[in-house]
Amino acid sequence: MLVISCIKQVPDTTQVKIDPVTNTLVREGIPFIVNPYDTHALEEGLNLKDRYGLRSVAISMGPPNTEATLRKACALGVDEAILLSDRAFGGADTLSTSNVLSAAIEKLGAEEAVGIVFCGKQTIDGDTAQVGPGIATRLGYTQLTLVDRIEFLDLKRNVIRVRRKLEGRHEIVEAPLPVVITVVRELNRPRYPTVPMRLAAQETEVKVWDNSVLKLDVETVGLKGSPTWVSKIFSPERDKGEIIGDGVGDPEGTANLLIDKLLSKDLLAV
Amino acid sequence: EEAALAQMLAAYRGVWVFVEQTEGEPAKVSWELMGVGAQLARDIGTELCAIVIGHGVEHLCREAFSYGATKAYLMDQDVFRFYRTEPYLDACCHLIDKYKPEIILMGATGMGRDLAGAVATRVKTGLTADCTGLDVDDKRNLRQTRPAFGGNIMATIMCDKFRPQMATVRPHVMPMPERMEGATGAIVREQITLNEADILTKVIEIIRDTKVGVDIAGAEFIVSGGRGLMGPENFAMLQELADELGGVVGASRSAVDAGWMPHDRQVGQTGKTVRPKIYIACGISGAIQHLVGMQDSDVVIAINRDKEAPIFQVATYGIVGDLFKIVPAITSQLRELKASKRKG
Ligand SMILES: Cc1cc2nc3c(=O)[nH]c(=O)nc-3n(C[C@H](O)[C@H](O)[C@H](O)COP(=O)(O)OP(=O)(O)OC[C@H]3O[C@@H](n4cnc5c(N)ncnc54)[C@H](O)[C@@H]3O)c2cc1C
Ligand SMILES: Cc1cc2nc3c(=O)[nH]c(=O)nc-3n(C[C@H](O)[C@H](O)[C@H](O)COP(=O)(O)OP(=O)(O)OC[C@H]3O[C@@H](n4cnc5c(N)ncnc54)[C@H](O)[C@@H]3O)c2cc1C
Known part of the structure; x- marks a missing residue:
């Protein structure tokens, strides 16, 4: 049985800026990382491999350089890594992203039954948390989002019981396999690759599936298959405020000035 | 077409x-x-x-x-x-x-x-x-x-x-x-x-979080502390000011990661989005991930000794100085004000 972890390569968001002249994202020289939540998706796939002997596969859709991200997954011990890459897949929103990912999962599932698909809760670039539900809905798998604990996996009965972390509550939910699970950080602590594993990973083959393999209608992938599009991109506007008083030389007086300002705006209930 | x-x-x-x-x-x-x-x-x-x-x-x-x-x-x-x-x-x-x-x-x-x-x-x-x-x-x-x-x-x-x-x-x-x-x-x-x-999915149990955490997301006044607080013990000083205002204490991720405050107090991208009447950021530099969680507050007050700190760009009122002097000054003056009002 397969356990599949979906991992996305993302720019380190603290480094992303907008070019003030062209109003486009500055992409040059930004380091790429594995989406932090996806390291937990990967870890849980490896856990299930270790504990139940499932076969773990990592998949990622992205440009050719995404191979580096999949190689990191190899170094951690996944059995197979597949890059979904084709010019036609570019510019995807979440609807067309889930289309490509679920086609790949279906293809893998034709060879060997899929038990669990792990996704991160969300990414740190697009940040939508929509791809996991998208994959589940397309494949007709049960979706279990925001999972912070796996209570049990019963491979005789083919059921999984998990704990979901929601606002002000947790839910214990049970569902038959196959399922799509989106994970939060509390689920586990990702392992680090050992040096021999990292070296071995350099040799491992990362398979590349383009659209000649997935055979999706080009109208349903990439930019063409995306109902949403970005019409404008800009830096967040902020009105620069006022520095009041002399906080260094006269903290008491400055505190007084602040209180006066708040009182005059009727912001204090005194 | x-x-x-x-x-x-x-x-x-x-x-x-x-x-x-x-x-x-x-x-x-x-x-x-x-x-x-x-x-x-x-x-x-x-x-x-x-x-x-x-x-x-x-x-x-x-x-x-x-x-x-x-x-x-x-x-x-x-x-x-x-x-x-x-x-x-x-x-x-x-x-x-x-x-x-x-x-x-x-x-x-x-x-x-x-x-x-x-x-x-x-x-x-x-x-x-x-x-x-x-x-x-x-x-x-x-x-x-x-x-x-x-x-x-x-x-x-x-x-x-x-x-x-x-x-x-x-x-x-x-x-x-x-x-x-x-x-x-x-x-x-x-x-x-x-x-x-x-329906294949069964909800076995709903567990309400019993630890009645403070709801910073719903608060009208928030006094938040960051790495500038230097240690967990100093959050008591923020709590005093929050009590005076009738509000709660929040924190930056650095303060939470350091273990000074629980995660349910964290404001920002990976914490809560807040929109209080007054948000007071003490010893918080104003990283973008923090700003996205609080920039829609009605009034933002920033207290930081570094006048270049980005938090001042979203502050309605900024005070450049040592928070250990300024915060207690605000608290004690608020107290006096209330006391004098009470006397009439
Ligand atoms: C500025 C901007 C704003 C955007 N806003 C939207 C929007 O509002 N709606 C919309 O539909 N699209 C939006 N997009 C497009 C969106 O970012 C991409 O579609 C992206 O491919 C997937 O969405 P995400 O990053 O939000 O993933 P999420 O849905 O947050 O990802 C959840 C999980 O799905 C898996 N996953 C996601 N992408 C991949 C991948 N490529 N390969 C493998 N696993 C993956 C990972 O496990 C990940 O943790 C936006 C893009 C930009 C540049
Ligand atoms: C994916 C991601 C998600 C994140 N999510 C969040 C989030 O949800 N919330 C969040 O807050 N951060 C988040 N961060 C972290 C964020 O980038 C910053 O690292 C963090 O907000 C910094 O916290 P800080 O302002 O307390 O500390 P610092 O940046 O170290 O700032 C401390 C400030 O205190 C001032 N100071 C020191 N001593 C005094 C004194 N005596 N008096 C006055 N001022 C003083 C200093 O001048 C400095 O400006 C996230 C980061 C990433 C990458």
């Missing part, structure tokens, strides 16, 4: 808000969405409708009317007692197929994101996440503005060739509309044929 598109677009009318509830208790974000939903409905001359799904939840329709909806689609069946994606997805898609709304808004909560992602995929339309701004252009298309890349950039997203246009909005991003006691509307009852036996 263009004519076919125009015809399709014209078939969809109305602004819908999904009313999120757990065991009959509504999530406040649903009412916040009613506020912005009513504005959109006015702008394009259509009606604001509530979607109420659950078991024994008719009272939420009346609640929705008091926040501005004029119609409520009610699906009240046993199978909807607990939220599970499958039945709620079926219910939403049933309503969408039958009544064709042009806009659907949901809270960007655990439940809202779970449902919205599934619905948009099944009806094959676009979904924009975590919007902070929503308005319409002259062709009644929704302009959806949202932060991405951890708040480093803003993007305006369109979904002009597909209907419905779907968006989620985080709690506390939109202001709460005023409640109109006694407002009424039409309830449209709908049902789907779905039995418990058809």
